[in-house]
Amino acid sequence: MATPDTIEKVSIIISKGSLEGVYPGLIMANGARMEGIEANVFFTFFGMDAIHRERHEHVKVASVGNPGLHLATWLGGVPGMSSIVTHQMAKKMEELDIPPIPEFVELIADSGGRLFACKASVDMFDLTKDDFIDQVEDIITVGEFYGLAAGGQIIFT
Amino acid sequence: MTTQTIAGEAVEVDEEGFLLDSGQWTRAIGEEIARENGIPELSDRHWQVVDFKRDRYLTEGVAPSIRTLGKASGVPVKELYALFPKGPAKLAAKVGGIPKPRGCI
Numbered sequence: 277m278a279t280p281d282t283i284e285k286v287s288i289i290i291s292k293g294s295l296e297g298v299y300p301g302l303i304m305a306n307g308a309r310m311e312g313i314e315a316n317v318f319f320t321f322f323g324m325d326a327i328h329r330e331r332h333e334h335v336k337v338a339s340v341g342n343p344g345l346h347l348a349t350w351l352g353g354v355p356g357m358s359s360i361v362t363h364q365m366a367k368k369m370e371e372l373d374i375p376p377i378p379e380f381v382e383l384i385a386d387s388g389g390r391l392f393a394c395k396a397s398v399d400m401f402d403l404t405k406d407d408f409i410d411q412v413e414d415i416i417t418v419g420e421f422y423g424l425a426a427g428g429q430i431i432f433t
Numbered sequence: 434m435t436t437q438t439i440a441g442e443a444v445e446v447d448e449e450g451f452l453l454d455s456g457q458w459t460r461a462i463g464e465e466i467a468r469e470n471g472i473p474e475l476s477d478r479h480w481q482v483v484d485f486k487r488d489r490y491l492t493e494g495v496a497p498s499i500r501t502l503g504k505a506s507g508v509p510v511k512e513l514y515a516l517f518p519k520g521p522a523k524l525a526a527k528v529g530g531i532p533k534p535r536g537c538i
């Protein structure tokens with residue numbers, strides 16, 4: 277079988293709960309749909325905050341233990357620093373027409389991207405489907421995820 | 434860059450078929466590009482998106498993102514993808530005779 281020179285489907289795993297952990301996966305998913313590529317997004321561990329009703333508006337940049345910010349460790353730990361950094365980044369993103377996380381997730385769902393939560397993580401954090409935004413299609417196992425991803429590319433973030 | 438004849442007009446296009454000079458565009462060219470890209474006939478709703486995209490590009494110099502299309506074109510995101518299954522932001526630009534959008538969002 278010849279290798280196709282186009283990607284027809286991507287399945288993206290979002291596993292981190294910081295702003296910088298969530299956005300790359302969302303951008304990849306939205307970017308896939310913009311190219312007419314089928315997209316599944318699987319939220320696991322703290323990545324589930326991005327689809328959590330109460331938490332998805334409060335995803336923050338990690339200001340501690342994040343060398344990329346070039347902030348002194350003690351300064352990163354000052355109360356409120358994470359919110360300040362997040363606010364600055366959110367402002368910059370809005371200028372660049374990058375939507376906030378709740379809007380972005382909704383945009384991906386409206387674009388035909390399918391959203392799923394990871395069963396193992398849901399069980400571990402004692403969550404139910406009601407804890408998630410309506411756009412989340414289902415809570416699925418790893419095996420089911422591989423079934424959905426079959427024939428396409430898997431991206432782990 | 435190559436010259437291609439679309440709807441009887443010789444136009445400059447890039448390697449993916451996007452018009453390089455938006456001034457060479459006509460609605461007939463838009464219709465033919467749409468047909469070649471899997472849209473047999475452009476409805477009023479298609480045109481609403483294409484016209485919005487083109488007008489914004491011509492007035493602001495930047496083609497609107499999918500987010501802006503969904504918010505301001507009058508056609509919601511779900512319908513945008515129903516109208517242009519292979520990617521509304523890109524295809525509406527192609528049909529509207531404006532350069533390929535290069536944004537990531």
